[in-house]
Amino acid sequence: MPELPEVETVARTLAPQICGRRIVAVEVLNRGSWQGTAAPEEVAALRPVIRGTGRRGKLLFLYLSQKACPLPPEGEEIPVPDEASLWPLFYGAQGVEQGRPPLEGESPDEVTALAFHLRMTGRLFVYPADTPAEKHTRIILDLDDGRRVFFDDARKFGQARAVSPAGLEQWDFWKKLGPEPLEMTDEAFAARFSSGRAVKALLLDQSVVAGVGNIYADESLFRAGIRPGTPGRALSRQRLAKLHRALVEVLLASIGECGSSIRDYRTARGDVGAFQNRFFAYGRAGKTCLVCGRKLQSGRVAGRATAWCPHCQKD
DNA sequence: ACGGATTCCTGATGGC
DNA sequence: TGCCATCAGGAATCCG
Numbered sequence: 001m002p003e004l005p006e007v008e009t010v011a012r013t014l015a016p017q018i019c020g021r022r023i024v025a026v027e028v029l030n031r032g033s034w035q036g037t038a039a040p041e042e043v044a045a046l047r048p049v050i051r052g053t054g055r056r057g058k059l060l061f062l063y064l065s066q067k068a069c070p071l072p073p074e075g076e077e078i079p080v081p082d083e084a085s086l087w088p089l090f091y092g093a094q095g096v097e098q099g100r101p102p103l104e105g106e107s108p109d110e111v112t113a114l115a116f117h118l119r120m121t122g123r124l125f126v127y128p129a130d131t132p133a134e135k136h137t138r139i140i141l142d143l144d145d146g147r148r149v150f151f152d153d154a155r156k157f158g159q160a161r162a163v164s165p166a167g168l169e170q171w172d173f174w175k176k177l178g179p180e181p182l183e184m185t186d187e188a189f190a191a192r193f194s195s196g197r198a199v200k201a202l203l204l205d206q207s208v209v210a211g212v213g214n215i216y217a218d219e220s221l222f223r224a225g226i227r228p229g230t231p232g233r234a235l236s237r238q239r240l241a242k243l244h245r246a247l248v249e250v251l252l253a254s255i256g257e258c259g260s261s262i263r264d265y266r267t268a269r270g271d272v273g274a275f276q277n278r279f280f281a282y283g284r285a286g287k288t289c290l291v292c293g294r295k296l297q298s299g300r301v302a303g304r305a306t307a308w309c310p311h312c313q314k315d
Numbered sequence: 316a317c318g319g320a321t322t323c324c325t326g327a328t329g330g331c
Numbered sequence: 332t333g334c335c336a337t338c339a340g341g342a343a344t345c346c347g
Contacts, residue, residue: 121325264326
């Protein structure tokens, strides 16, 4: 299921394929997959240029413009810098261009981006001209060179919407979205965990911190030595700082391996990620702890399947 | 107001 | 082999 590292990878692998191209048609094959107030026909009528791609939390953005912009060099990969302070990145035709492009436009109603939430099974691929829709294709963006961007989503939970400054103000999810884990200080992170809710429930809450899902919640808690059910406010500043550092470490390591492919997730080039081979906790309930050799415990925390080591992780 | 439970959806999986 | 029940999961919504 695409979380922060997977969405970042999709943004990075999508950009060289579509930057500089105009969207000339938007086909919505499943009504529920398109949200928001701006209609798909409205976007198509603008014939917008895709300036670049990026991410905020688990939201994937295609940044749009009315002005032409250059095409990327043929067949070149976008290098990814190591500095955590640069995230989230903006991937444009020339590679990594800036920290984060503005979503503001000339007017409040100007459509300045398409936002995709992939949820569990959403995928974005670029196909040659005339490729017909597949069984799970929900939205197709036709580009000016004939190629087609497919939004495939088996479970129909994913969604796309056209974003304008005025539209953003009416989008609850966007307004409540918490800060990026890669942009916060340890202190700012710790300050958001003063609730009595389970620390895992807080990690999964997008208004507390943006981009974490079940995989990176379990993995960061394991690496920080914290049991998932522990109330946030029972944890010391030091342990929360350790959790923040573990989270950043695991997110960056996963981005470095193009994310985790459990079942459906693929990059925008159709490749699987490799970080699923580095899991210590997620999906390993009942198996042997890779650190101490004891059996990993399983349970449900915050309504999610959860695995942890009763020896390596403490309340 | 807060937080836990339920709901949406469909493919994969396991038991009989 | 085939069928049915169960599970997975993010976030909106329902409910106590």
